[in-house]
Amino acid sequence: MTLRVDLQIISDWIPDGASVLDLGCGNGTLLHHLQDRSVTGYGLEIDNSKFADCLRAGINVIQADLDEGLSQFADQSFDYVILSQTLQAIKRPDFLLQEIMRVGRNGIIGFPNFGHWQCRWQLSLSGHMPVSKSLPNHWFDTPNIHLCTIRDFEQLCRDNHFNITNRSVVNHAYKDTLAIRLLPNLFGETAVYLVQNQPK
Amino acid sequence: MPDNLPADSVGLVNPQTLRITEPLALDCGRSLSQFDLVYETYGQLNADKSNAVLICHALSGDHHAAGYHSLDDKKPGWWDSAIGPGKVIDTNKFFVVCPNNLGGCKGSSGPNTLNPETGKLYGPDFPIVTVTDWVNSQAILADSLGIQQWAAVIGGSLGGMQAMQWAISLPDRVRHALIIAAASKLSAQNIAFNEVARTAIKSDPDFHNGYYAEHDTLPRQGLGLARMLGHITYLSDEAMGQKFGRELRSGQIHYGYDVEFQIESYLRYQSSSFVERFDANTYLLMTKALDYFDPAKAFDDDLNATMKGIKAKTLVMSFTSDWRFSPLRSLEIVDALLSAGKQVSYAEIEAHQGHDAFLMPIPRYMEIFGTYMQLVAKEVNS
Numbered sequence: 001m002t003l004r005v006d007l008q009i010i011s012d013w014i015p016d017g018a019s020v021l022d023l024g025c026g027n028g029t030l031l032h033h034l035q036d037r038s039v040t041g042y043g044l045e046i047d048n049s050k051f052a053d054c055l056r057a058g059i060n061v062i063q064a065d066l067d068e069g070l071s072q073f074a075d076q077s078f079d080y081v082i083l084s085q086t087l088q089a090i091k092r093p094d095f096l097l098q099e100i101m102r103v104g105r106n107g108i109i110g111f112p113n114f115g116h117w118q119c120r121w122q123l124s125l126s127g128h129m130p131v132s133k134s135l136p137n138h139w140f141d142t143p144n145i146h147l148c149t150i151r152d153f154e155q156l157c158r159d160n161h162f163n164i165t166n167r168s169v170v171n172h173a174y175k176d177t178l179a180i181r182l183l184p185n186l187f188g189e190t191a192v193y194l195v196q197n198q199p200k
Numbered sequence: 201m202p203d204n205l206p207a208d209s210v211g212l213v214n215p216q217t218l219r220i221t222e223p224l225a226l227d228c229g230r231s232l233s234q235f236d237l238v239y240e241t242y243g244q245l246n247a248d249k250s251n252a253v254l255i256c257h258a259l260s261g262d263h264h265a266a267g268y269h270s271l272d273d274k275k276p277g278w279w280d281s282a283i284g285p286g287k288v289i290d291t292n293k294f295f296v297v298c299p300n301n302l303g304g305c306k307g308s309s310g311p312n313t314l315n316p317e318t319g320k321l322y323g324p325d326f327p328i329v330t331v332t333d334w335v336n337s338q339a340i341l342a343d344s345l346g347i348q349q350w351a352a353v354i355g356g357s358l359g360g361m362q363a364m365q366w367a368i369s370l371p372d373r374v375r376h377a378l379i380i381a382a383a384s385k386l387s388a389q390n391i392a393f394n395e396v397a398r399t400a401i402k403s404d405p406d407f408h409n410g411y412y413a414e415h416d417t418l419p420r421q422g423l424g425l426a427r428m429l430g431h432i433t434y435l436s437d438e439a440m441g442q443k444f445g446r447e448l449r450s451g452q453i454h455y456g457y458d459v460e461f462q463i464e465s466y467l468r469y470q471s472s473s474f475v476e477r478f479d480a481n482t483y484l485l486m487t488k489a490l491d492y493f494d495p496a497k498a499f500d501d502d503l504n505a506t507m508k509g510i511k512a513k514t515l516v517m518s519f520t521s522d523w524r525f526s527p528l529r530s531l532e533i534v535d536a537l538l539s540a541g542k543q544v545s546y547a548e549i550e551a552h553q554g555h556d557a558f559l560m561p562i563p564r565y566m567e568i569f570g571t572y573m574q575l576v577a578k579e580v581n582s
Binding site for chain 2: 042
């Protein structure tokens, strides 16, 4: 089974045998893939339409609303807490990020970059809220209520004293280009971050 | 199989009786010197006896979970929607065992059976039994069937509490526990409902302190009232509204105190049929078993510590409109299992039927339940 590229990036960052909490696990693809490397943990998902898929994949899945935080989990109880392409749909992304870093020793967060030049172009020239391949919904029917740019996210991490230890910024085809390397906030469409708590 | 029974039914079934002559010590401090357990089984036990599934019944349930006792039966067993060939608890794959709980009134020793020591009906003298006592008695049944470990212990409501207690008390004997529409203990509101039901029964002039059989009567009014109350709490406002609304029996209001609304008529019918088939002393006992259920009590009220010893994988399910044992009550179980680092999955099923939803073949519920059971079947049959 080939993995979606953002999930491949995340998977590469997770060592064998780690304990993982996958927030918004969908049909459980990532955890299923990681099982081959003795990674254990739980998937959380608000929608139970893919619940049976998760079970079939041999995954422990808990139906839960991420907007309510992760109070069911103890501090630092997982090696990695993953949130892929969901941060922008959360009511309070700052609160969830704090929860991720409370529960996990590492956080892996992936999101669409609203600072991409196409977003800027559409908003500045046409005066309309951007619609693109990575953000296909119109402003009125989008689940994405808290879009941010790469710069915004890094600012949020700094404000909360979280260290960014790895970053992967790619285009829509999940490729890394020279332009992205030079100006990630302008040319990157999707960003994935590995974040740690600052040592006290 | 006769032509007029559905193809996915377990068909005609016969209850069996196990007489146990070893004394059973009970939580209340008393013991039963001998007792009977009536049970039904469906499907075949495999060679290594690894495919057995225990079904635990709820307050008014019994051992007749699936199939028919006779071709004249109007209705199959109480969980026929889930148990049968090709159904979610697939009797082509599993050997399903469902006993009538101790203290019940459908054949297992209880208030309406003879006390072997006196030769008279137990009546209210039957000791109050707890969920733990039930688990211990069911373990004796498992021993007698040669079942060392259940592939799964499954139950809804009070049955879910038994499944939980099994996993806690006898961790080596449960591979999977399915805890449906349950709670780790009753809330004050739950106990209050039970107390109203008990008060209704005990204040019936025909109750005679529980010795109604000796007076050749039944506390019909009281038990009926208890059932009416229970029934209201098992349904949701929405389900009742959909089923009955404000519909009138005769199409118009009569400005009197007789039955006018359809819901009144339904409740009266439900209660009058219930009092003929259920024993009032058993009803009292079952509500007490519910009230007393609190596995964390033995662990300094620490539910996380209570779950520590569990070895079973668990599936916990709740229903959105269930206000008797709401999803929040199931989440307490799930959170404790997570804190204890146990293998657990949890689904909250969208359903308008209230607490009774656990008995309904709701598609998403059946999909998740069935998928889980297929995995269990694969595990034990490989």
